[in-house]
Amino acid sequence: xxxxxxxxxxxxxxxxxxxxxxxxxxxxxxxxxxxxxxxxxxxxxxxxxxxxxxxxxxxxxxxxxxxxxxxxxxxxxxxxxxxxxxxxxxxxxxxxxxxxxxxxxxxxxxxxxxxxxxxxxxxxxxxxxxxxxxxxxxxxxxxxxxxxxxxxxxxxxxxxxxxxxxxxxxxxxxxxxxxxxxx
Numbered sequence: 648x649x650x651x652x653x654x655x656x657x658x659x660x661x662x663x664x665x666x667x668x669x670x671x672x673x674x675x676x677x678x679x680x681x682x683x684x685x686x687x688x689x690x691x692x693x694x695x696x697x698x699x700x701x702x703x704x705x706x707x708x709x710x711x712x713x714x715x716x717x718x719x720x721x722x723x724x725x726x727x728x729x730x731x732x733x734x735x736x737x738x739x740x741x742x743x744x745x746x747x748x749x750x751x752x753x754x755x756x757x758x759x760x761x762x763x764x765x766x767x768x769x770x771x772x773x774x775x776x777x778x779x780x781x782x783x784x785x786x787x788x789x790x791x792x793x794x795x796x797x798x799x800x801x802x803x804x805x806x807x808x809x810x811x812x813x814x815x816x817x818x819x820x821x822x823x824x825x826x827x828x829x830x
Contacts, residue, residue, distance in 0.1 A: 699761025700815045703769075706758060707810055710751035711803045712821035717744035718786070718799050727792040734789070742787030743827040748799060749783065752776045752806065768809035775802050 718741045721727065726737035756773055759765040779802060782795045810817040 699758050700765060700813075703755050703758040703762070703765055704810065704815050704817055705820070706751045706755035707806050707817040708820035709822050709826075710748040710755065711807060711817060712819040713744040713747050713751070713827065714799045714803045715819055716821045717741050717827070718748075718796055722792065722796040727789065727796075729789075738787055738789050738792075740824070740827070742783045745779070745783030745786050745795075745799060747822065747827045748803075749776070749779045752779070752802065755806065762813070762815075764813040765810070765815060768813040769806070772802065772805050772809060775805065 721737045721741060725731055726734060727741070728734070731737075753776065756769055756776060759769040775798075779798060782798060785791055785795050807817045
């Protein structure tokens with residue numbers, strides 16, 4: 648003889664499934680697809696430009712903050728020199744920050760394409776940003792830190808200048824250490 652507890656659980660499960668199924672079919676009503684109703688409406692070109700600038704500023708600010716906090720600042724403090732205390736950890740964080748910076752700068756250049764003024768200002772910098780791709784691994788290994796740090800710092804200055812000339816001032820926004828690993 649089966650115990651009453653499993654039968655009771657089965658009855659409750661069956662009732663809940665039936666209620667969910669009935670609720671889902673009741674919401675469908677007209678037979679039209681609900682996906683089209685959830686699709687965002689088209690924005691005016693002015694809104695697209697505004698959002699493009701805002702997203703550009705956010706992504707470039709994160710890249711600038713990560714570069715300063717985990718690459719330039721430790722470099723100036725001498726953390727990358729051989730024999731420095733915490734050198735290995737500083738180089739690993741700098742490598743992660745470099746990868747994060749590259750990722751955010753690529754996103755910022757993609758955002759800049761949505762605004763004609765930003766697009767013109769940022770276009771000459773894309774080759775410099777692409778050159779950053781292999782530098783994070785050099786940072787992690789401690790190879791040529793002087794030139795690597797200067798490359799990141801120069802690109803960030805150029806991005807900030809391009810943003811300012813297009814009316815999108817970029818301010819440093821330091822991401823958390825956990826954000827660096829979420830690339």
